[in-house]
Amino acid sequence: MAHQKSAQYDRVVRKQYRELMDRCKVNLDRMDSELPPPVEDFQDVLKDRGVSRRSFIKWTSIMTGALMLPPMFKPMVARAAEQFSRVPVVWLHMAECTGCSEALLRTSYPNIDDILLDTISLEYHETLMAAAGDQAEQCLEKALHDFPGKFVCVVEGAIPLAMGGKYLTLGPKGKTGLQLAREVTSKAAMTICIGSCSAFGNVQAAKPNPTGAVGVGQALGIETVNIAGCPPNPNNFVGTILHCLMFGGLPALDGLGRPVWAYGKRIHDYCERRPHYDAGEFVEEWGDDGAKKGWCLYKVGCKGPYTFANCGRIRFNDAISWPIMAGHGCIGCTEPNFWDTMAPLEKPIQDATIGGGEATVDHIAMGLTVATVAGIAAHAGATAWVHRDDKDTANKE
């Protein structure tokens, strides 16, 4: 009986994946015909950068797994990667430190993610573009004119609302950040918030927040995809664009607008120090014997049990390391208000007792998970990457 049920379940899952695959093929064909032509052939770019076909195939396996798809989707990930450079991107800078752009640019050798980011069709990026002043403004106007409803708007930084938004003015016409963000996002196919400041306000919105800074979604009242982190991991940005190319819509989002494939689990769940946590082996103070032995950092303030992100799985800087591996606890930077509530505390948020600690910590995390999962149902697949004029037509009908 159990065997029959399991076989029936397998059949249902296989059918769903076949349907998903069909949807993926149709969408990639649509993207192929609708996106602007590529400046360079992606396979030629890989060849020029010394990336072998074997490395590319290996990367598609890793990215397919990261996106929580079965291996049958590897060819689709490869096709989406080939179209990556054809997606027009307008990148806005609000109130921020440019650390998110820095994280995306930092690389010491050309892995596939970096090459994808290098080839991205950046129509406008205030920090990276050579143009300035009126010239830069013209680039933005051209991008909005050439790709209406077809470009991705990436916003870095929070939006100040105090004094009518005048704490942030941009460009030769002195527009406020709020005006500029409203104008550009209203013409975009989708808005991606890169980093926790644009997602939730965070560092810019930390107490006492004199500029009244808030996240983009809150400032404009729009749905955004939040690639949270301070800075976020570039792979989570790349994976989200690949997903949109493959399925013509946003990935499932949690209740905070973060893609579930990247932010669905806690740091604590992926952590290499977790066996020490379970064994009750903790660093009691910086530099002690436990620190030298690589024990758990919970008692010196690691916020991994309260924080949802995949940092430990994909790591940073060419996947070399990540904060907990380097010896410092997680500061909770993918969560709202982390700067006020988590980062400065070099102790656990609650007085979890060792031994009973896991029960306490998991209890806290379970509450966060329930809130997160509740949001998934509301957001999953809710927004399709369709052209804005298609949406308008649908609305009129």
Ligand code: SF4
């Ligand atoms: S508390 Fe922090 S260091 Fe310890 S296992 Fe959890 S995430 Fe890792």
